[in-house]
Amino acid sequence: MITTVLAFILTLGVLIVIHEYGHYRVAVACGVKVLRFSVGFGRVLWRRQATPDSTEFVLCALPLGGYVKMLDEREGAVPPADKQRSFNNKTLPQRTAIVAAGPAANLLLAVLLYSVAHWIGIEEPKALMGPPAVGSLAERAGLRTGDWARAWSANGTDWQELRSMTDLRWEATQAVVRSEPLHLMVTDRDGRGKRQVVLGLNTLGTAEVDAKLMQRIGLGSAFSEPVLGEVKAGGAGAQAGLRSGDRVLAIDDAPVADAARVRELIRASGSSGKPLEMKWRVERGGQVLQLAVTPTVVVEAGQSVGRLGLYPGQAAEMVTVRYGVLDGMVQAVSQTWQMSALTLKMLGKMVIGQASLKNLSGPLTIADYAGQSVRLGLAYYLGFLAVVSVSLGVLNLLPLPVLDGGHLMYYLFEGVTGRPVSELWLERLQRGGVAIMLMMMSLALYNDVARLLGLQ
Numbered sequence: 001m002i003t004t005v006l007a008f009i010l011t012l013g014v015l016i017v018i019h020e021y022g023h024y025r026v027a028v029a030c031g032v033k034v035l036r037f038s039v040g041f042g043r044v045l046w047r048r049q050a051t052p053d054s055t056e057f058v059l060c061a062l063p064l065g066g067y068v069k070m071l072d073e074r075e076g077a078v079p080p081a082d083k084q085r086s087f088n089n090k091t092l093p094q095r096t097a098i099v100a101a102g103p104a105a106n107l108l109l110a111v112l113l114y115s116v117a118h119w120i121g122i123e124e125p126k127a128l129m130g131p132p133a134v135g136s137l138a139e140r141a142g143l144r145t146g147d148w149a150r151a152w153s154a155n156g157t158d159w160q161e162l163r164s165m166t167d168l169r170w171e172a173t174q175a176v177v178r179s180e181p182l183h184l185m186v187t188d189r190d191g192r193g194k195r196q197v198v199l200g201l202n203t204l205g206t207a208e209v210d211a212k213l214m215q216r217i218g219l220g221s222a223f224s225e226p227v228l229g230e231v232k233a234g235g236a237g238a239q240a241g242l243r244s245g246d247r248v249l250a251i252d253d254a255p256v257a258d259a260a261r262v263r264e265l266i267r268a269s270g271s272s273g274k275p276l277e278m279k280w281r282v283e284r285g286g287q288v289l290q291l292a293v294t295p296t297v298v299v300e301a302g303q304s305v306g307r308l309g310l311y312p313g314q315a316a317e318m319v320t321v322r323y324g325v326l327d328g329m330v331q332a333v334s335q336t337w338q339m340s341a342l343t344l345k346m347l348g349k350m351v352i353g354q355a356s357l358k359n360l361s362g363p364l365t366i367a368d369y370a371g372q373s374v375r376l377g378l379a380y381y382l383g384f385l386a387v388v389s390v391s392l393g394v395l396n397l398l399p400l401p402v403l404d405g406g407h408l409m410y411y412l413f414e415g416v417t418g419r420p421v422s423e424l425w426l427e428r429l430q431r432g433g434v435a436i437m438l439m440m441m442s443l444a445l446y447n448d449v450a451r452l453l454g455l456q
Contacts, residue, residue: 015106016039022106031084039060103396106392107340110335113383116382117383118321123320127164128147129186131220146189146257152171156183175201177349224258225247240294248282251278339391401430403433
């Protein structure tokens with residue numbers, strides 16, 4: 001819990017400081033006097049101001065945003081000597097650059113973070129297929145347990161390497177959003193028997209691009225050997241004679257090829273609500289044993305499931321994904337661009353009703369993912385930070401009056417008509433923008449709570 005809270009505060013702090021520093025740095029470069037640089041809102045916890053005429057830097061109690069306050073005649077009286085240093089007296093290109101600098105800083109930060117993560121290297125699951133769900137797109141396409149996805153293509157002609165399961169899931173997600181099929185070049189686990197399969201992701205629809213998307217496609221967990229891990233003493237599995245290291249060959253005469261299938265059969269054994277004996281065939285030390293196993297039945301989320309007090313499966317085979325200095329930067333630019341485009345596409349689909357509003361996430365989800373990524377290691381956390389930085393940059397460019405994108409729309413109007421937006425319309429648009437933002441924040445928070453409670 002403490003790790004999650006600290007990771008969340010660090011994430012917000014870094015992103016807010018970089019965003020506001022973008023505004024601050026370009027404002028100073030354009031000759032604008034910056035009165036205050038604030039991280040957070042509310043009561044001031046810390047302040048620093050070198051001289052009475054310099055910028056006041058403050059840290060406030062509520063770290064859910066920040067702002068840069070500039071000298072502006074629209075917000076108060078300005079001494080004649082400082083008129084040329086006020087924001088409103090700067091040229092249209094200068095004002096545009098100052099406003100756009102915040103989102104641009106977040107996108108540049110994402111490139112840097114992705115680059116460093118690539119240089120460090122990340123341990124990711126190898127793109128070995130676990131058992132595709134019955135009736136899923138993956139099963140209908142012909143993917144089998146243990147298949148190794150080696151490359152992908154949008155058209156079946158131009159192929160690009162798949163380095164890991166993470167790469168495969170990312171390309172599948174993008175294909176879903178684009179409503180396009182995904183061509184895969186697969187082999188067996190040893191790299192033999194090359195063949196092509198086509199995932200018809202264009203038939204899936206983009207109503208909900210969420211954590212369960214891969215399960216609906218059939219690209220669930222990576223392949224894991226059906227070898228038993230920890231077997232708890234006194235559990236139903238231990239009482240039946242199962243031991244850590246046993247390789248499961250079959251359950252109730254059905255061959256087992258993957259640990260995920262073992263877990264599925266154990267859970268399903270309790271569906272009747274009564275303990276039912278299962279016939280297990282396992283290999284131990286070169287010998288094949290027949291064991292009668294009776295799971296314990298427990299109720300989870302209103303469903304009866306079987307439990308044996310053991311963990312089927314070993315850690316998925318991992319590969320280290322690492323890039324050189326130049327390749328890492330090129331890949332980082334590409335990822336930032338792709339993530340930005342994906343964010344915009346999903347927002348657009350939510351607006352027109354083609355994607356569910358359940359895809360909106362808020363601070364609770366960000367905090368949860370921040371904590372998880374920190375525990376996985378520095379490279380994972382940097383990658384997560386890059387994703388959030390891209391989202392912040394893109395969202396701030398939306399044409400809503402309270403966001404940077406709204407001010408850029410005002411400047412576009414001024415550039416086209418030669419006159420600024422009237423004060424009356426500014427006030428009306430500001431109120432509308434605040435209402436929209438409050439609705440979006442409320443919906444995102446509701447989605448967060450619903451996910452935590454298992455309602456989504």
